[in-house]
Amino acid sequence: MLPEKIIFIKIKIMGESLINSIIKRRTYYSINNQSSVSDKEIEEIIRLALTHIPSAYNSQSTRIVLLLGKHHAMLWQIVKKTLKKIIEHDSFSATEKKIDGFAAGYGTILFFEDYQIVSDLQKNFPAYAMNFPTFAEHTSAMHQFAIWTLLEENGLGASLQHYNPLIDKEVKLQWHLPDTWKLIAQMPFGTPVNEPAKKEFKPLENRIYVFK
Numbered sequence: 001m002l003p004e005k006i007i008f009i010k011i012k013i014m015g016e017s018l019i020n021s022i023i024k025r026r027t028y029y030s031i032n033n034q035s036s037v038s039d040k041e042i043e044e045i046i047r048l049a050l051t052h053i054p055s056a057y058n059s060q061s062t063r064i065v066l067l068l069g070k071h072h073a074m075l076w077q078i079v080k081k082t083l084k085k086i087i088e089h090d091s092f093s094a095t096e097k098k099i100d101g102f103a104a105g106y107g108t109i110l111f112f113e114d115y116q117i118v119s120d121l122q123k124n125f126p127a128y129a130m131n132f133p134t135f136a137e138h139t140s141a142m143h144q145f146a147i148w149t150l151l152e153e154n155g156l157g158a159s160l161q162h163y164n165p166l167i168d169k170e171v172k173l174q175w176h177l178p179d180t181w182k183l184i185a186q187m188p189f190g191t192p193v194n195e196p197a198k199k200e201f202k203p204l205e206n207r208i209y210v211f212k
Contacts, residue, residue: 025149026199028157029098031105031190036155039068045150046109053142056135059121062143063112063181071175075110075186076103078170079163086166102161105190109147109158110171111140116180140184148187157192160185 035042046064055061067075080099087095102108113136122129144160151158164183171183 021149021153025145025152026157026196027159028192028194028196029101029159030193031101031157031188032193033104033106034191035106036191041154042066042107042151045147045154049143049146049150053139053146055139056132057121057125059117059136059139061114061117061136062139063114064143064147065110065112065175065177066107067110068107072105072107072188073103074174075108075167075171076100076188078167078174082163082166082170102159102188105188106156107189109187109189111144111184111187112177112181113137113140113184114178114180115182116178119180136182137184144185144187151189155191156189157196158187158189160187162186 043066046066050060050062050064053062076099079102080096083095083099084092115133115136118132118136121132121135125132148158148160162185164185168183171177172179172181
């Protein structure tokens, strides 16, 4: 039975089948500031993932921040300001255009892992201490994929960005986030404006081995 706090409103969840949802999920760089679903429905997608995505030792170390409206715009101003300090002036225009494309979206999801939990696991299970940071990355990746796929199922396009660790300090200061949270990825999203770029697939013969 699902927890009562997970309220399924109108979210379309894998309506066509899981495999079709996985195939449909793509990277969208051209997005606008419109949303096909309500803010509440976006929150419910995130709550669903946080409740049901697995984690090592059921540690539930993933933390998510949803930025909408002025907060979404503020994040990409932080990114732009940070990169402007370290990129040559003549080369910055292309970077600025890319960032403005993310800022043009409806919102951004920030994915964090709480490293206090990781540290506690390392202390409690010293034989696996070296593995827990990797386990945390795995947990975050599963949340990213699930939320990305559910956003697309509900008419929104997204991409996955990694401006961390360059922006970490200012992001934590701006939104008063715990210092133990490690920023893993940023996911700007909105209504797709253009079709995604063609995706190339490498031969599976070199990527999967079956032994019977």
